[in-house]
Amino acid sequence: MAILPITSVSSATKEMASWRTSKPVIEYSKCTRCEICWKFCPDVAIDLVIDPDLKSPSDRFKTLEAPVIDYNHCKGCGICAAECPFGAIEMVREEV
Ligand code: SF4
Ligand code: SF4
Incomplete structure (x- = not known):
C-alpha cells in the first residue's frame, strides 16, 4: 500500500506548528488587506481581524480586516508569502 502525504484529520482542527521550519511574518505597513x-x-x-493597532499603509485600509497568522495551525508552507501581491509576508527561519 502506498503511503501518501495526507492526513484524514483536517488541519483546521489539528495543530501543525511542530512541522514548521520557517514562519510567515506580516509587514502590516505593506499590507493592503486584499x-x-x-x-x-x-x-x-x-484569521481576519479589525485591529487599529496593526499599522496599515493608508488610512483607507484601517477599517478593513487585517490578516493575522494563527501560529498553532500554520505549518510554514510559504504559500501565503508566495501569493501576497504586495510582498508583505516574509518567511522567517524558526529558532531551534
Ligand atoms: S496577501 Fe498580502 S497584502 Fe493581501 S492581505 Fe495578505 S498580507 Fe495583506
Ligand atoms: S499559507 Fe501561510 S499561514 Fe497558511 S500554513 Fe502556509 S505558511 Fe502558514
Missing part, C-alpha cells in the same frame, strides 16, 4: 493570503492558506491558519 485577503489573498487568507484565501490561499491551505490550513485555515490566517
Whole structure:
C-alpha cells in the first residue's frame, strides 16, 4: 500500500506548528488587506481581524480586516508569502 502525504484529520482542527521550519511574518505597513493570503492558506491558519493597532499603509485600509497568522495551525508552507501581491509576508527561519 502506498503511503501518501495526507492526513484524514483536517488541519483546521489539528495543530501543525511542530512541522514548521520557517514562519510567515506580516509587514502590516505593506499590507493592503486584499485577503489573498487568507484565501490561499491551505490550513485555515490566517484569521481576519479589525485591529487599529496593526499599522496599515493608508488610512483607507484601517477599517478593513487585517490578516493575522494563527501560529498553532500554520505549518510554514510559504504559500501565503508566495501569493501576497504586495510582498508583505516574509518567511522567517524558526529558532531551534
Ligand atoms: S496577501 Fe498580502 S497584502 Fe493581501 S492581505 Fe495578505 S498580507 Fe495583506
Ligand atoms: S505558511 Fe502556509 S500554513 Fe502558514 S499561514 Fe501561510 S499559507 Fe497558511
